[in-house]
Amino acid sequence: MMITSLANPRIKYIRKLSERKFREQQGEYYIEGLRIVGEALEQNAELVTLLNAPDLLTSEFGQNLVGQAREKGMEVLDLSPEVFAKLSLKEGPQGIAAVGRQSFTPISSLVPGEKDLWIALDSVQDPGNLGTILRTGDAAGCRGVILLDHSTDPYDPTALRASMGAVFNLKIIKARLNEFSHWKEKTAIEVVGTSDKALIYYRDYYYPIPMVLLMGSEKTGLAPDHLRICDEVVSIPMLGKSDSLNLAVATGIVLYEIVHQSRMKTD
Amino acid sequence: MMITSLANPRIKYIRKLSERKFREQQGEYYIEGLRIVGEALEQNAELVTLLNAPDLLTSEFGQNLVGQAREKGMEVLDLSPEVFAKLSLKEGPQGIAAVGRQSFTPISSLVPGEKDLWIALDSVQDPGNLGTILRTGDAAGCRGVILLDHSTDPYDPTALRASMGAVFNLKIIKARLNEFSHWKEKTAIEVVGTSDKALIYYRDYYYPIPMVLLMGSEKTGLAPDHLRICDEVVSIPMLGKSDSLNLAVATGIVLYEIVHQSRMKTD
Secondary structure (H helix, E strand, O other): OEEOOOOOHHHHHHHHOOOHHHHHHHOEEEEEOHHHHHHHHHOOOOEEEEEEOOOOOOOHHHHHHHHHHHHOOOEEEEEOHHHHHHHOOOOOOOOEEEEEEOOOOOHHHOOOOOOOEEEEEEOOOOHHHHHHHHHHHHHOOOOEEEEEOOOOOOOOHHHHHHHOOHHHOOEEEEEOHHHHHHHHHHHOOEEEEEOOOOOEEOOOOOOOOOEEEEEOEOOOEOOHHHHOOOOEEEEOOOOOOOOOOOHHHHHHHHHHHHHHHHHHHHO | OEEOOOOOHHHHHHHHOOOHHHHHHHOEEEEEOHHHHHHHHHOOOOEEEEEEOOOOOOOHHHHHHHHHHHHOOOEEEEEOHHHHHHHOOOOOOOOEEEEEEOOOOOHHHOOOOOOOEEEEEEOOOOHHHHHHHHHHHHHOOOOEEEEEOOOOOOOOHHHHHHHOOHHHOOEEEEEOHHHHHHHHHHHOOEEEEEOOOOOEEOOOOOOOOOEEEEEOEOOOEOOHHHHOOOOEEEEOOOOOOOOOOOHHHHHHHHHHHHHHHHHHHHO
16 A cells, blocks of 8 residues: 555654654664665665655666565555655655664674774764765774764764765764773773874874774864873874864775775785 | 845845856855855955954954955945845854855966876765865865866855865866866876776875876766876775775875875985
Protein backbone atom coordinates (compact mmCIF):
# COMPACT_ATOMS: atom_id res chain seq x y z
CA MET A 1 0.00 0.00 0.00
CA MET A 2 1.34 3.38 -0.94
CA ILE A 3 1.58 6.15 1.64
CA THR A 4 -0.04 9.24 0.16
CA SER A 5 -0.56 11.38 3.26
CA LEU A 6 1.85 13.46 5.30
CA ALA A 7 -0.36 12.71 8.30
CA ASN A 8 0.84 9.09 8.24
CA PRO A 9 2.53 8.50 11.63
CA ARG A 10 5.68 6.91 10.10
CA ILE A 11 6.10 9.93 7.83
CA LYS A 12 5.62 12.30 10.74
CA TYR A 13 8.23 10.33 12.69
CA ILE A 14 10.74 10.44 9.83
CA ARG A 15 10.29 14.17 9.29
CA LYS A 16 11.05 14.73 12.96
CA LEU A 17 14.44 13.05 12.47
CA SER A 18 15.59 16.36 11.00
CA GLU A 19 15.78 17.60 14.62
CA ARG A 20 18.97 16.67 16.44
CA LYS A 21 17.22 16.19 19.79
CA PHE A 22 14.66 13.80 18.34
CA ARG A 23 17.38 11.89 16.45
CA GLU A 24 19.31 11.42 19.67
CA GLN A 25 16.26 10.37 21.68
CA GLN A 26 15.34 7.78 19.08
CA GLY A 27 18.90 6.77 18.20
CA GLU A 28 18.00 6.88 14.52
CA TYR A 29 18.87 8.98 11.46
CA TYR A 30 17.63 9.70 7.93
CA ILE A 31 19.66 9.31 4.75
CA GLU A 32 18.61 10.03 1.23
CA GLY A 33 19.78 9.44 -2.29
CA LEU A 34 21.08 6.54 -4.36
CA ARG A 35 24.71 6.90 -3.43
CA ILE A 36 24.49 7.02 0.34
CA VAL A 37 21.67 4.45 0.64
CA GLY A 38 23.72 2.20 -1.62
CA GLU A 39 26.79 2.63 0.58
CA ALA A 40 24.81 1.99 3.76
CA LEU A 41 23.45 -1.27 2.34
CA GLU A 42 26.84 -2.33 0.99
CA GLN A 43 28.57 -1.67 4.28
CA ASN A 44 25.82 -3.40 6.26
CA ALA A 45 24.82 -0.34 8.22
CA GLU A 46 21.87 -1.11 10.45
CA LEU A 47 18.96 0.26 8.43
CA VAL A 48 15.46 -0.16 9.81
CA THR A 49 13.29 1.24 7.04
CA LEU A 50 13.78 1.82 3.35
CA LEU A 51 11.66 4.50 1.69
CA ASN A 52 10.81 3.94 -1.93
CA ALA A 53 8.95 6.33 -4.23
CA PRO A 54 8.48 4.07 -7.29
CA ASP A 55 7.40 6.95 -9.51
CA LEU A 56 10.69 8.76 -8.86
CA LEU A 57 13.05 5.80 -8.54
CA THR A 58 13.58 4.97 -12.17
CA SER A 59 17.18 3.69 -12.21
CA GLU A 60 17.91 -0.02 -12.20
CA PHE A 61 20.56 0.54 -9.53
CA GLY A 62 17.91 2.10 -7.28
CA GLN A 63 15.42 -0.69 -7.89
CA ASN A 64 18.11 -3.23 -7.04
CA LEU A 65 18.68 -1.47 -3.73
CA VAL A 66 14.98 -1.83 -2.90
CA GLY A 67 15.25 -5.52 -3.80
CA GLN A 68 18.26 -5.94 -1.49
CA ALA A 69 16.40 -4.24 1.33
CA ARG A 70 13.43 -6.60 0.94
CA GLU A 71 15.78 -9.60 0.90
CA LYS A 72 17.38 -8.45 4.12
CA GLY A 73 13.91 -8.37 5.66
CA MET A 74 13.93 -4.61 6.07
CA GLU A 75 10.69 -2.63 6.34
CA VAL A 76 10.08 -1.08 2.90
CA LEU A 77 7.58 1.78 2.66
CA ASP A 78 6.22 2.86 -0.70
CA LEU A 79 5.58 6.60 -0.91
CA SER A 80 3.78 8.76 -3.39
CA PRO A 81 6.12 11.23 -5.13
CA GLU A 82 4.38 14.11 -3.33
CA VAL A 83 5.00 12.63 0.11
CA PHE A 84 8.58 11.74 -0.79
CA ALA A 85 9.23 15.27 -2.04
CA LYS A 86 8.07 16.67 1.31
CA LEU A 87 10.46 14.42 3.22
CA SER A 88 13.27 15.16 0.85
CA LEU A 89 16.17 17.44 1.71
CA LYS A 90 17.34 17.52 -1.91
CA GLU A 91 16.39 19.26 -5.06
CA GLY A 92 15.41 16.67 -7.61
CA PRO A 93 14.74 13.82 -5.15
CA GLN A 94 15.81 10.41 -6.44
CA GLY A 95 13.00 8.51 -4.74
CA ILE A 96 15.07 6.48 -2.29
CA ALA A 97 15.84 7.11 1.36
CA ALA A 98 16.28 5.15 4.55
CA VAL A 99 16.08 5.32 8.31
CA GLY A 100 19.07 3.82 10.11
CA ARG A 101 20.05 3.13 13.69
CA GLN A 102 22.85 5.29 15.05
CA SER A 103 25.92 3.34 16.11
CA PHE A 104 28.14 4.67 18.89
CA THR A 105 30.85 2.58 20.52
CA PRO A 106 31.30 3.20 24.27
CA ILE A 107 34.86 4.33 24.96
CA SER A 108 35.10 1.99 27.95
CA SER A 109 34.89 -1.00 25.61
CA LEU A 110 37.41 0.34 23.12
CA VAL A 111 40.61 -1.68 22.80
CA PRO A 112 43.06 -0.04 20.38
CA GLY A 113 44.57 -2.43 17.87
CA GLU A 114 48.34 -2.47 17.31
CA LYS A 115 48.15 -0.48 14.10
CA ASP A 116 45.22 1.75 14.96
CA LEU A 117 45.06 5.38 14.04
CA TRP A 118 42.25 7.34 15.68
CA ILE A 119 41.05 10.92 15.39
CA ALA A 120 39.70 12.79 18.41
CA LEU A 121 37.84 16.07 17.90
CA ASP A 122 37.28 18.66 20.57
CA SER A 123 33.89 20.35 20.15
CA VAL A 124 33.75 20.37 16.36
CA GLN A 125 30.88 22.69 15.45
CA ASP A 126 30.27 22.46 11.72
CA PRO A 127 28.51 19.29 10.49
CA GLY A 128 30.09 19.68 7.04
CA ASN A 129 33.56 19.75 8.64
CA LEU A 130 32.75 16.70 10.76
CA GLY A 131 31.51 14.77 7.73
CA THR A 132 34.59 15.74 5.72
CA ILE A 133 36.85 14.64 8.59
CA LEU A 134 35.08 11.27 8.69
CA ARG A 135 35.63 10.91 4.94
CA THR A 136 39.30 11.92 5.29
CA GLY A 137 39.81 9.62 8.27
CA ASP A 138 38.38 6.69 6.35
CA ALA A 139 40.59 7.44 3.32
CA ALA A 140 43.63 7.56 5.63
CA GLY A 141 42.76 4.18 7.12
CA CYS A 142 41.65 5.39 10.57
CA ARG A 143 39.66 3.07 12.81
CA GLY A 144 37.33 5.75 14.07
CA VAL A 145 36.60 9.17 15.45
CA ILE A 146 36.21 10.13 19.08
CA LEU A 147 33.93 13.14 19.58
CA LEU A 148 34.81 14.97 22.77
CA ASP A 149 32.38 17.04 24.77
CA HIS A 150 30.05 19.26 22.75
CA SER A 151 30.52 18.15 19.19
CA THR A 152 28.04 18.44 16.39
CA ASP A 153 26.09 15.34 15.39
CA PRO A 154 27.70 12.87 12.94
CA TYR A 155 24.15 11.87 11.96
CA ASP A 156 23.20 15.40 10.96
CA PRO A 157 22.11 15.34 7.29
CA THR A 158 24.96 17.67 6.26
CA ALA A 159 27.54 15.57 8.12
CA LEU A 160 26.17 12.37 6.56
CA ARG A 161 26.32 13.89 3.08
CA ALA A 162 29.90 15.16 3.52
CA SER A 163 31.07 11.86 5.02
CA MET A 164 30.23 10.08 1.73
CA GLY A 165 29.48 6.86 3.56
CA ALA A 166 32.57 6.91 5.80
CA VAL A 167 30.28 7.14 8.82
CA PHE A 168 29.30 3.51 8.14
CA ASN A 169 32.90 2.32 8.03
CA LEU A 170 34.35 4.06 11.08
CA LYS A 171 33.75 3.51 14.74
CA ILE A 172 32.15 6.60 16.26
CA ILE A 173 32.66 7.35 19.95
CA LYS A 174 31.22 10.11 22.10
CA ALA A 175 33.15 10.81 25.27
CA ARG A 176 33.68 13.48 27.85
CA LEU A 177 37.23 14.71 28.25
CA ASN A 178 37.72 12.91 31.56
CA GLU A 179 36.54 9.62 30.06
CA PHE A 180 38.94 10.09 27.16
CA SER A 181 41.74 10.91 29.56
CA HIS A 182 40.98 7.82 31.64
CA TRP A 183 40.93 5.65 28.51
CA LYS A 184 44.28 7.05 27.42
CA GLU A 185 45.80 6.18 30.82
CA LYS A 186 44.32 2.71 30.77
CA THR A 187 45.39 1.83 27.23
CA ALA A 188 48.63 3.85 27.25
CA ILE A 189 47.83 5.08 23.74
CA GLU A 190 49.75 8.16 22.63
CA VAL A 191 47.84 11.35 21.86
CA VAL A 192 49.29 13.96 19.50
CA GLY A 193 47.61 17.34 19.23
CA THR A 194 47.99 20.19 16.76
CA SER A 195 48.26 23.86 17.58
CA ASP A 196 49.47 26.89 15.68
CA LYS A 197 51.54 27.73 18.76
CA ALA A 198 53.38 24.40 18.89
CA LEU A 199 57.11 24.52 18.18
CA ILE A 200 57.39 21.12 16.55
CA TYR A 201 56.95 21.11 12.79
CA TYR A 202 54.45 18.34 12.06
CA ARG A 203 56.92 16.71 9.63
CA ASP A 204 59.65 16.47 12.23
CA TYR A 205 57.77 14.27 14.64
CA TYR A 206 57.92 10.47 14.56
CA TYR A 207 54.34 9.40 15.08
CA PRO A 208 53.87 6.22 17.10
CA ILE A 209 51.33 3.58 16.14
CA PRO A 210 48.76 3.12 17.64
CA MET A 211 47.94 6.74 18.29
CA VAL A 212 45.21 9.35 18.48
CA LEU A 213 45.40 12.60 16.53
CA LEU A 214 43.59 15.23 18.60
CA MET A 215 42.24 18.28 16.76
CA GLY A 216 40.75 21.40 18.36
CA SER A 217 37.57 23.23 17.44
CA GLU A 218 37.27 25.47 14.37
CA LYS A 219 37.38 28.76 16.22
CA THR A 220 39.59 28.29 19.22
CA GLY A 221 41.82 25.30 18.52
CA LEU A 222 42.75 23.01 21.40
CA ALA A 223 41.77 24.27 24.83
CA PRO A 224 44.41 24.14 27.61
CA ASP A 225 42.86 21.10 29.31
CA HIS A 226 42.99 19.23 26.00
CA LEU A 227 46.57 20.30 25.30
CA ARG A 228 47.54 18.94 28.71
CA ILE A 229 46.45 15.44 27.67
CA CYS A 230 48.68 15.43 24.60
CA ASP A 231 52.01 13.62 24.63
CA GLU A 232 53.15 16.03 21.96
CA VAL A 233 51.74 18.97 20.02
CA VAL A 234 52.75 19.74 16.45
CA SER A 235 52.08 22.64 14.12
CA ILE A 236 51.45 23.20 10.43
CA PRO A 237 53.30 26.21 9.00
CA MET A 238 51.25 29.13 7.67
CA LEU A 239 53.02 30.99 4.86
CA GLY A 240 50.43 33.54 3.71
CA LYS A 241 48.14 35.98 5.45
CA SER A 242 45.72 33.26 6.56
CA ASP A 243 46.38 32.41 10.17
CA SER A 244 44.69 29.03 10.12
CA LEU A 245 43.51 26.21 7.91
CA ASN A 246 40.05 24.74 7.65
CA LEU A 247 39.78 22.01 10.31
CA ALA A 248 39.20 19.18 7.84
CA VAL A 249 42.12 20.31 5.66
CA ALA A 250 44.45 20.53 8.67
CA THR A 251 43.34 17.07 9.81
CA GLY A 252 44.04 15.68 6.33
CA ILE A 253 47.52 17.20 6.16
CA VAL A 254 48.65 15.71 9.48
CA LEU A 255 46.89 12.36 8.93
CA TYR A 256 48.64 11.87 5.61
CA GLU A 257 52.01 12.56 7.24
CA ILE A 258 51.23 9.82 9.77
CA VAL A 259 50.09 7.52 6.95
CA HIS A 260 53.29 8.23 5.04
CA GLN A 261 55.49 7.44 8.03
CA SER A 262 53.67 4.21 8.68
CA ARG A 263 54.05 3.21 5.00
CA MET A 264 57.76 3.86 5.28
CA LYS A 265 57.96 1.55 8.30
CA THR A 266 56.21 -1.34 6.61
CA ASP A 267 57.89 -0.97 3.22
CA MET B 1 21.04 60.48 6.54
CA MET B 2 19.96 56.99 7.46
CA ILE B 3 18.48 54.67 4.87
CA THR B 4 15.26 53.26 6.30
CA SER B 5 13.59 51.90 3.17
CA LEU B 6 14.21 48.76 1.16
CA ALA B 7 13.03 50.70 -1.87
CA ASN B 8 16.23 52.78 -1.76
CA PRO B 9 18.00 52.16 -5.10
CA ARG B 10 21.43 51.47 -3.49
CA ILE B 11 19.82 48.85 -1.24
CA LYS B 12 18.01 47.28 -4.18
CA TYR B 13 21.33 47.17 -6.05
CA ILE B 14 23.15 45.54 -3.14
CA ARG B 15 20.46 42.92 -2.65
CA LYS B 16 20.79 41.96 -6.30
CA LEU B 17 24.49 41.17 -5.72
CA SER B 18 23.28 37.87 -4.25
CA GLU B 19 22.73 36.77 -7.87
CA ARG B 20 25.84 35.50 -9.63
CA LYS B 21 24.84 36.91 -13.00
CA PHE B 22 24.30 40.39 -11.60
CA ARG B 23 27.58 40.22 -9.62
CA GLU B 24 29.44 39.34 -12.80
CA GLN B 25 27.75 42.06 -14.88
CA GLN B 26 28.60 44.67 -12.27
CA GLY B 27 32.00 43.24 -11.31
CA GLU B 28 31.16 43.76 -7.65
CA TYR B 29 30.45 41.59 -4.59
CA TYR B 30 28.95 41.83 -1.11
CA ILE B 31 30.73 40.90 2.12
CA GLU B 32 29.36 41.01 5.62
CA GLY B 33 30.58 40.80 9.18
CA LEU B 34 33.35 42.25 11.30
CA ARG B 35 35.97 39.71 10.43
CA ILE B 36 35.82 39.72 6.66
CA VAL B 37 35.22 43.46 6.30
CA GLY B 38 38.17 43.99 8.63
CA GLU B 39 40.35 41.72 6.50
CA ALA B 40 39.28 43.42 3.28
CA LEU B 41 40.22 46.83 4.70
CA GLU B 42 43.48 45.56 6.14
CA GLN B 43 44.50 43.95 2.87
CA ASN B 44 43.49 47.00 0.84
CA ALA B 45 40.84 45.20 -1.15
CA GLU B 46 39.06 47.63 -3.44
CA LEU B 47 35.89 48.37 -1.50
CA VAL B 48 33.46 50.88 -2.95
CA THR B 49 30.81 51.15 -0.24
CA LEU B 50 30.76 50.43 3.45
CA LEU B 51 27.40 49.66 5.05
CA ASN B 52 26.99 50.66 8.65
CA ALA B 53 24.00 49.98 10.90
CA PRO B 54 24.97 52.06 13.94
CA ASP B 55 22.28 50.48 16.14
CA LEU B 56 23.74 47.01 15.55
CA LEU B 57 27.44 47.87 15.30
CA THR B 58 28.28 48.21 18.95
CA SER B 59 31.90 46.97 19.07
CA GLU B 60 34.77 49.42 19.13
CA PHE B 61 36.57 47.32 16.51
CA GLY B 62 33.58 47.73 14.19
CA GLN B 63 33.34 51.45 14.76
CA ASN B 64 37.05 51.77 13.98
CA LEU B 65 36.48 50.02 10.67
CA VAL B 66 33.82 52.59 9.77
CA GLY B 67 36.30 55.33 10.69
CA GLN B 68 38.98 53.76 8.47
CA ALA B 69 36.54 53.56 5.57
CA ARG B 70 35.67 57.26 5.93
CA GLU B 71 39.37 58.16 6.07
CA LYS B 72 39.98 56.24 2.88
CA GLY B 73 37.25 58.31 1.26
CA MET B 74 34.93 55.36 0.80
CA GLU B 75 31.18 55.83 0.45
CA VAL B 76 29.66 55.00 3.85
CA LEU B 77 25.92 54.33 4.01
CA ASP B 78 24.11 54.35 7.33
CA LEU B 79 21.28 51.84 7.50
CA SER B 80 18.46 51.29 9.94
CA PRO B 81 18.72 47.92 11.70
CA GLU B 82 15.60 46.72 9.84
CA VAL B 83 17.10 47.47 6.43
CA PHE B 84 20.43 45.94 7.42
CA ALA B 85 18.71 42.79 8.64
CA LYS B 86 16.99 42.41 5.26
CA LEU B 87 20.32 42.65 3.43
CA SER B 88 22.00 40.33 5.86
CA LEU B 89 22.87 36.74 5.03
CA LYS B 90 23.64 35.98 8.67
CA GLU B 91 21.73 35.21 11.80
CA GLY B 92 22.52 37.89 14.34
CA PRO B 93 23.83 40.51 11.88
CA GLN B 94 26.78 42.52 13.22
CA GLY B 95 25.79 45.76 11.48
CA ILE B 96 28.74 46.03 9.09
CA ALA B 97 29.03 45.03 5.46
CA ALA B 98 30.67 46.26 2.28
CA VAL B 99 30.49 46.22 -1.48
CA GLY B 100 33.79 45.53 -3.21
CA ARG B 101 35.08 45.41 -6.75
CA GLN B 102 35.94 41.98 -8.09
CA SER B 103 39.57 41.57 -9.04
CA PHE B 104 40.53 39.16 -11.78
CA THR B 105 43.99 39.07 -13.35
CA PRO B 106 44.05 38.28 -17.08
CA ILE B 107 46.12 35.17 -17.70
CA SER B 108 47.84 36.85 -20.66
CA SER B 109 49.49 39.35 -18.31
CA LEU B 110 50.56 36.73 -15.78
CA VAL B 111 54.31 36.32 -15.37
CA PRO B 112 55.16 33.54 -12.92
CA GLY B 113 57.78 34.48 -10.36
CA GLU B 114 60.75 32.18 -9.73
CA LYS B 115 59.31 30.74 -6.54
CA ASP B 116 55.64 30.83 -7.48
CA LEU B 117 53.22 28.09 -6.59
CA TRP B 118 49.84 28.28 -8.32
CA ILE B 119 46.67 26.25 -8.07
CA ALA B 120 44.50 25.61 -11.12
CA LEU B 121 41.01 24.20 -10.67
CA ASP B 122 39.01 22.51 -13.37
CA SER B 123 35.30 23.27 -13.02
CA VAL B 124 35.10 23.38 -9.24
CA GLN B 125 31.39 23.35 -8.40
CA ASP B 126 30.97 23.95 -4.70
CA PRO B 127 31.55 27.53 -3.49
CA GLY B 128 32.47 26.27 -0.02
CA ASN B 129 35.16 24.05 -1.53
CA LEU B 130 36.49 26.91 -3.65
CA GLY B 131 36.66 29.23 -0.64
CA THR B 132 38.41 26.56 1.43
CA ILE B 133 40.92 25.99 -1.39
CA LEU B 134 41.65 29.72 -1.50
CA ARG B 135 42.22 29.69 2.26
CA THR B 136 44.46 26.62 1.97
CA GLY B 137 46.36 28.08 -0.97
CA ASP B 138 47.03 31.27 0.95
CA ALA B 139 48.23 29.34 4.01
CA ALA B 140 50.58 27.33 1.77
CA GLY B 141 52.04 30.49 0.28
CA CYS B 142 50.48 30.23 -3.19
CA ARG B 143 50.41 33.28 -5.46
CA GLY B 144 46.94 32.63 -6.79
CA VAL B 145 44.27 30.38 -8.20
CA ILE B 146 43.45 29.84 -11.86
CA LEU B 147 39.81 28.90 -12.42
CA LEU B 148 39.41 26.90 -15.60
CA ASP B 149 36.25 26.78 -17.66
CA HIS B 150 33.03 26.50 -15.70
CA SER B 151 34.00 27.11 -12.13
CA THR B 152 31.83 28.44 -9.39
CA ASP B 153 32.21 32.10 -8.41
CA PRO B 154 34.97 33.05 -5.91
CA TYR B 155 32.78 36.04 -5.00
CA ASP B 156 29.82 33.87 -4.04
CA PRO B 157 28.94 34.63 -0.40
CA THR B 158 29.69 31.03 0.68
CA ALA B 159 33.05 31.07 -1.11
CA LEU B 160 33.95 34.42 0.44
CA ARG B 161 33.04 33.17 3.91
CA ALA B 162 35.05 29.95 3.54
CA SER B 163 38.06 31.79 2.10
CA MET B 164 38.45 33.73 5.37
CA GLY B 165 39.91 36.71 3.54
CA ALA B 166 42.34 34.72 1.37
CA VAL B 167 40.46 35.95 -1.70
CA PHE B 168 41.94 39.40 -1.00
CA ASN B 169 45.49 38.09 -0.82
CA LEU B 170 45.61 35.81 -3.84
CA LYS B 171 45.56 36.59 -7.52
CA ILE B 172 42.42 35.16 -9.09
CA ILE B 173 42.43 34.23 -12.77
CA LYS B 174 39.61 32.95 -14.96
CA ALA B 175 40.76 31.17 -18.10
CA ARG B 176 39.57 28.75 -20.69
CA LEU B 177 41.58 25.55 -21.03
CA ASN B 178 43.18 26.65 -24.32
CA GLU B 179 44.26 29.98 -22.82
CA PHE B 180 45.79 28.14 -19.87
CA SER B 181 47.52 25.73 -22.22
CA HIS B 182 48.88 28.60 -24.28
CA TRP B 183 50.13 30.37 -21.13
CA LYS B 184 51.85 27.18 -19.99
CA GLU B 185 53.65 26.89 -23.34
CA LYS B 186 54.66 30.53 -23.29
CA THR B 187 55.96 30.58 -19.73
CA ALA B 188 57.24 26.97 -19.70
CA ILE B 189 55.78 26.54 -16.24
CA GLU B 190 55.35 22.94 -15.11
CA VAL B 191 51.84 21.63 -14.41
CA VAL B 192 51.30 18.71 -12.03
CA GLY B 193 47.86 17.10 -11.81
CA THR B 194 46.35 14.66 -9.35
CA SER B 195 44.29 11.62 -10.20
CA ASP B 196 43.31 8.50 -8.29
CA LYS B 197 44.48 6.54 -11.34
CA ALA B 198 47.99 8.01 -11.40
CA LEU B 199 50.81 5.60 -10.64
CA ILE B 200 53.15 8.09 -8.98
CA TYR B 201 52.71 8.40 -5.22
CA TYR B 202 52.46 12.14 -4.53
CA ARG B 203 55.37 11.89 -2.03
CA ASP B 204 57.70 10.35 -4.57
CA TYR B 205 57.63 13.24 -7.00
CA TYR B 206 60.12 16.10 -6.89
CA TYR B 207 58.02 19.17 -7.48
CA PRO B 208 59.66 21.95 -9.47
CA ILE B 209 59.31 25.60 -8.55
CA PRO B 210 57.62 27.56 -10.11
CA MET B 211 54.72 25.20 -10.79
CA VAL B 212 50.96 24.86 -11.06
CA LEU B 213 49.06 22.21 -9.13
CA LEU B 214 46.04 21.27 -11.25
CA MET B 215 43.04 19.73 -9.46
CA GLY B 216 39.96 18.23 -11.12
CA SER B 217 36.32 18.76 -10.26
CA GLU B 218 34.64 17.22 -7.22
CA LYS B 219 32.71 14.55 -9.07
CA THR B 220 34.79 13.51 -12.03
CA GLY B 221 38.39 14.49 -11.27
CA LEU B 222 40.59 15.67 -14.13
CA ALA B 223 39.11 15.27 -17.59
CA PRO B 224 41.33 13.71 -20.32
CA ASP B 225 42.02 17.05 -22.02
CA HIS B 226 43.23 18.46 -18.70
CA LEU B 227 45.34 15.39 -17.93
CA ARG B 228 47.03 15.84 -21.31
CA ILE B 229 48.33 19.26 -20.26
CA CYS B 230 50.02 17.90 -17.14
CA ASP B 231 53.75 17.24 -17.10
CA GLU B 232 53.09 14.67 -14.43
CA VAL B 233 50.12 13.25 -12.54
CA VAL B 234 50.36 12.06 -8.95
CA SER B 235 47.98 10.22 -6.66
CA ILE B 236 47.07 10.21 -2.98
CA PRO B 237 46.61 6.70 -1.55
CA MET B 238 43.16 5.69 -0.28
CA LEU B 239 43.33 3.17 2.56
CA GLY B 240 39.71 2.79 3.65
CA LYS B 241 36.41 2.29 1.86
CA SER B 242 36.24 5.92 0.72
CA ASP B 243 37.36 6.14 -2.87
CA SER B 244 38.14 9.84 -2.84
CA LEU B 245 38.93 12.81 -0.65
CA ASN B 246 37.13 16.11 -0.44
CA LEU B 247 38.66 18.39 -3.09
CA ALA B 248 39.94 20.98 -0.62
CA VAL B 249 41.46 18.30 1.62
CA ALA B 250 43.20 16.65 -1.35
CA THR B 251 44.51 20.04 -2.49
CA GLY B 252 45.85 20.72 1.01
CA ILE B 253 47.63 17.37 1.24
CA VAL B 254 49.51 17.80 -2.05
CA LEU B 255 50.21 21.52 -1.51
CA TYR B 256 51.82 20.85 1.85
CA GLU B 257 54.05 18.20 0.30
CA ILE B 258 55.20 20.81 -2.24
CA VAL B 259 55.69 23.34 0.57
CA HIS B 260 57.72 20.82 2.55
CA GLN B 261 59.98 20.05 -0.39
CA SER B 262 60.58 23.71 -1.06
CA ARG B 263 61.43 24.28 2.64
CA MET B 264 63.94 21.46 2.45
CA LYS B 265 65.60 23.12 -0.55
CA THR B 266 65.99 26.48 1.13
CA ASP B 267 66.98 25.19 4.58
